[in-house]
Amino acid sequence: MSETFNTRFAGLPAADRRLITGIAAVALVALALGILGGLLTALARGGFLDIVPNTGYRLLTVHGVSIFFYWLFLAQSALLLGFAAAEEGRGLVRRGLAWTGFALMLAGFVFSIAGAHMGVPLLYNGAPELAEQTPGALLVFNLGYLLLGLGLIVLPAAAIVTLLTPRWQGRQQRLSAVGFALFAWAGFLMVTGFAALYTFLPGALWALGLAPFPASHGTSWHIVFHNLHYLPLMAAVILWYVLVRWLTGVKSVFGERFSKIVFAMYLVFVPPTSLYHMFLEPDLPGVVRVTGSLLSLFVSVPTLTAFLIIVASLEVHARAQGGRGLFGWLRLLPWRHPSMAAIAVAVLSMGLGITFAFVLIQEKLAPLLSDTFFVPGYFHFFTLGTVSLTLLAAFACVLPAIGGRPLWRPGLLRYMPWLAFAGLLIFGAAGVAAGYLGVPRRVIDVAYQGQSPALWQGLMAAVAVGGAIMAAALTAFAAGIAAALWPARRPAAEPGGLTVNWGGVTLRPGVTAWVGPLAVLLIVAAMYVFTAVGFELMQSLPIAGSGAGGH
């Protein structure tokens, strides 16, 4: 199967390959800038770097803007276009739309980073309250997000037209499961682009003197944030589905139609579950809080279902290859390919991220934890562990196929996701513990002139150490993959033995797959334990919780 994908990507028109590598290159620049900002922020918080708080907030802004907005969404754009173009192997239709969208996003990146260096650091949510004295800075900053939003509306249109053209030309009656997933993903990107426009246009108009001050920015931010949070997760799951096929040849044993239903479930479950962002609003009625709590339980249903499909499909195929024991079949997976390691770390990180996310979004705990370091402690399991590593795993397959240059030192690169995971575990454990103990987030110096508990600084030092390990490993992994951006003079074949091909295997009736359901059971049990720990700790604190804002 890897041959099929490689052939399709290698056979794309040169203009498509230039576009996809161009977007990927800018995405990797955004990642590098974001890693640098994050590393310096973590070192400052840990007391290893002495900087004035304002510089720390600016670094934090650069970190959040570069990673959360531009790395995640430029990378998604490159991969969406790439897989849409490769779906039939005939290339992109309406390539001009894709170029226009890319140009808008690139301009947005420049404006956002420029805005991050002007006036008071706005943090990545561009809170207008911080820019009341510097409307010009808010204008530049918001222009960046507005251009990004426009790009997110225009660019996916090229993918949609590409996916539908075979149907319009009578060559296809229904989309493949992957084609449908790409179609839904593209549509969701466009809606999120509109949400960004809705959120950041009022601030820009106020800065121009054309509208009143955007007092309700906080609520609008929740809308766009919710989408920005779940879109990369949807993208990650779609990419697992595709990459597992690329690396092993395995397709879902549940059939294409069921996969389509699961991908559509993302679009059904994500919007109504956003109510939990409102838990900090003091005037929210009790019935809405209860409804929000119940709905929030559904937020991970599509992710866990897709996870079950992929793991079960892999397990039954690996058992057909001779895999034995509850976990013994895992040894047969193509671990020599760095993408396999990255996907494994992504799955483990997702399990941990979901566990702590469910602790955070409970109505009673949200007001106590939302403004603490619990939030960055848990969400790096998603942003770095799950999503960034999945996007890099995809680039590790796509870029060598496009440019013809084999992946740089796969034997070394395959250890980088595990090293990043080690750093993530230190960062996450220290961060979550710090959150339980009340360490505030978005504060560079938590010493408070020596008045804060001594443990706070120790935990922040651990966060810095974990952050430094994550940054080093992720940089090495991304740099190794980026080497494939340089096209080879003569295309070289992928080194042998990096992938397996189990696609044509006939499965034995009655074969069972238990690891997926057991993993979900483990996640539910861990959620219960950490919720109980959270309540016990919170009840022992001599303070009452009150919050403002949100994520």
Next chain:
Amino acid sequence: MNEDFWLIASVAIIWAILALVYALAPWGDMIGYAWVWGVGSLLFLGLAGLLRTGRTGGG
């Protein structure tokens, strides 16, 4: 019309209902949610429409 159309159309309908609920919600400032999911609903209705068009036959 096959499952591609029905799945995307279902999303459009659910988002439309959600936008209506948000628009009429007496609590909080939810009109932004109504706008985003309302526009999303229209977009997905359009996408569902695109999935209806196409020549019969083919494989």
